[in-house]
Amino acid sequence: MTEGIRSGTAVGSFWAEEERCGGRAVALPSWLLTTSNEEVAATVARLYGGQSRSRDRQQDLFELTLDNDAIAVNVDGPEAVVNRLVLQQVEEHAPIHVCDGFNFLQPMDNAGDPCGCPESVFDRKAAARSGRGPKPDARLAFRLAAAPDLVIFHLTSSTWEFSDSLSAAVAGMERGDNGAQMTISLQRKAVTTRSGMAVSYVRPILSVIQQEFAAPGQLRLAA
Template sequence: MALSSWLVTTTNKEVAATVSGLYGGRLRRTDRQQEVFELMLDRDAIAVNIDGPGSVVNRMVLEQEEGRGPIHVCDGSNLLEPMDSAGDLCGCPKSVFDRKAAARSGHGPKPDARLSFRLAAAPGVGMFFLASSSWEFSDSLSAAVLDMERGASGAGMEICLQRKVVTTRSGMAVSYVHPILSVAEPDFVAPVHLQLAA
């Protein structure tokens, strides 16, 4: 289920306090044994820096039942796994509509899109990680990788939550939220001065 705002988890209390100071949100400890902290942020968009195309994993995966691992991993055209089949045609439909239909029916892969990034406002607090099965997020990562391969910088990007309302054939309105990676507005990535909480 898609969340309506960003949820950040960390095992570092100082990182949690820094993120909370930057973007608001309530900090809570979810596991007292392992010191896991959770933050539901008050922001829809966060300025980020990406180190390059290597910070993106964007593939299509069909999982076996009961979480026994993938049975199909591809890039939409060619197989990526297993290694002895890497590069072979994957057999996925050409059109996005048919790919989505196959994924919904459980017969085709869905996106496995992952992004590693640093907060533009506090790059020193470390690397963050976002994973999503959203088709829109996968498309936005593909566009960003293409831009970076053409020489664009991975700095000055933003991840934001987009909300959509779709009306089904039966007339029911369904709303959903998905992440998007895009180029940030210049004012949005202005440096922020902060102090780490002890």
């Protein structure tokens, strides 16, 4: 897991989940685009299809639910990625534990020290569910492959699936300065619980299309 995404500005964000009451992240049925730029919203809707969502928060924020589950994106290098584990204070939403699964990343006084997280993914997930351990904070900065000169977008997810796919996808980029062309997609899965209840899951997934993509420059976005 790495630290990246430095100074700069993202004009829009893609979401596969959103925070509801109590700080709980809930999966969305389709990609949600949020942007304060009306022209950006119109362009994305033209490229991928989309319906405006009613806004009851910021009046200057455009929200679109998109029709496409899979979107090709250009990632300009390893600095376009943040993939870490974070435990926050419930009431203040302030991070009290930030690590890469093995060593602390923050606070700086503890950076590099063992974080004490379990070695197995199963135990890490169990600790996160109970509120005792950190959960993924995975972020990606990208440009749309269909409109590479448009703007830079962000995608943030707290799912283990996206964190795992992000780790695998950027492994090649960390060996050089080149970027990659990837696909962000929504993975749908239906399961039946022991009680017979049908439950469906929607998770964001990242996959590589072309590893040695010739990026025009490295992204600079604030974490």
